[in-house]
Amino acid sequence: MGLAERRKALGYSQEELAELLGVDRTTVGRWESGKIKPQPHQRRGLAAALGASLTELDALLALPRATGQEASEAQSSDHTGAGDPDEMIRREFLRILTVSGVLTALPLDEARALTDGVHRGSPADFTRMNSHLWQVYQLARSKGAVYPIVRDQLTTLNEALAAGTQGNSRTLLSAAADLFQLAGEVSFDANRYADAAAAYSLAASVSKDARSYDLWACTLVRHAYVDMSERRYQEAAQVLKAAERVADRGDSDLATRYWVASVQAEAHAGLGDLAACERALARAEKVQYLTSGCANGGWLRFDGNRLSEERGARYVQLGRLDLAEATLKQALGQTALASGHSYRRRGAVLTDLAAIGAQRSDPEQLVGYGREALSLAQASASGYVARRLQALCTKLGPLSKDHRVAELRADIATLSTL
Structure with a gap:
């Protein structure tokens, strides 16, 4: 019995199951057709609605796609086919991101050989443009609106990396890591955790090559958020411990290490450790003693003004x-x-x-x-x-x-x- 058969056996229509779970009907159809899998935070609710354990749910999802009437129903409810504009943009976005990661790692002559007719770009220009994009992202009510702009900037970055006129300098590598991190943020806000994790991994790798420790640490923090969104707090704590060590090698005039501490508090709260959470919050509050460098206009914006809401959220997590x-x-x-x-x-x-x-x-x-x-x-x-x-x-x-x-x-x- 597949997902659609189990649903029908319980007397649910796609609309009724979707309403129960707080998702669109099209999402249920895409689950049943096998085109997407439920996100981690949706799995428990779906399993409960179907009267199945998580192991049984995995078995239902692993069966071949529905055939006959069920497949027709799923097809009619799935508006995100191969020609869907949003899905096409997403695939192109990921393709460009992947190419960028390759170009940052290749020797100069190999990178140049991958493309012809590219434009020249200055690392300083990329740094300024990235800073502007972070501001646009920060101010945008709908984060998805930034998606095409980031994609275009990735395309331009690819051209500069492939042209090789700047020799893949540290400045250009840092600009690339900065942009990969922003690409991850756009994907994360759109609930595309796998895409976000891929972007953050690229950002971390390139930041390391550029020896940009603060940028590297911030990328690790954002990667930890992917784990926490899936309630994998122990894994997040491990990533954040690595981020703490990297941040200690960074610029002591920047707020990086204090941001790491504030996010560590969330991981500790998820693990039910009030004492460790309080210690992390106390470290984060030391950001107020910085006289400058709390924000760089882009990937680092932590200045402590959100600590009261962070502390309150942690207490809710802990049931206090x-x-x-x-x-x-x-x-x-x-x-x-x-x-x-x-x-x-x-x-x-x-x-x-x-x-x-x-x-x-x-x-x-x-x-x-x-x-x-x-x-x-x-x-x-x-x-x-x-x-x-x-x-x-x-x-x-x-x-x-x-x-x-x-x-x-x-x-x-x-x-x-x-």
Whole structure:
């Protein structure tokens, strides 16, 4: 029995299963056709809906694609075929990214031989352009809007690397690693974890070759976020330990090591270690003693102004609601004054406050803060806030019987995480 057969045996239509899981109907169709696999955070919900263990779910997903009527149903619900523009852009994006990684590693004469008719580019020009792209990414309400721009910059970088006029200098390698890291961020926000991990791995490798330790450490931190998004906190802690060692070799005037510490706090909270979490937060707070260099306008922007919301989120993770609520309300006031990425930040804080309401079985608090977060997710089209809200729906428990909570859950289910 395959996924479609199991669904039908339980009496679900694709629409009903999709609504239950908070995904689009097309997503269910693509699971059943074998074109995509459920993301890690979707697997437990899908298994529960189908009355299967995770091992049994793997078996259902491993069966050959549905045939006959089931295949026709899946085909009709799958609007992301080979000719779909978004999928074509994604494939081209990954192709360009892969070529860039090869060109940074090849000797100059081999890199030049790979392409003809390329344009010349200055490493300093790439550095300035990358800094501008990070600012665009930071300010964009919809992070996906930056996707084509980053792709075009990758194409230009490929041409400069292949031309070899700059000799693959450290400056150009650092610019390449910077851009790979941004490419990873765009993919991560779109819930494409495998793509993000590939980009971060390339960024780490090239940063190492360029001996750019702060850039290398920041790339490792972002790679750890991929692990944490899949609740692999032990693996994330190992990556962050490596990032800590690399950051110690970097520029002591930059905030890199303090950002590493703030993310280590999240990994420790995921492991249920309050003492280690507090120690990491205390290290992160030392960023306030820096007189300059907290941000470089691009891949490093940590200046400590988000630490109160980070601390509150960690307390929620640890179930310390007594500590979390006051901290998060303070952070909420700070996000109201923040510029640029305040939609994403404020949405995350509101979701955490809603989660406290869920844990306290307080529907008023849950719905009040949840509705505000939902409005921000709809306005920004942020996959990050949408994922946070959908994770909140797994914690509603008996509150789901309250009609206001049920309506909120239904509205969250309409959000796209892509």
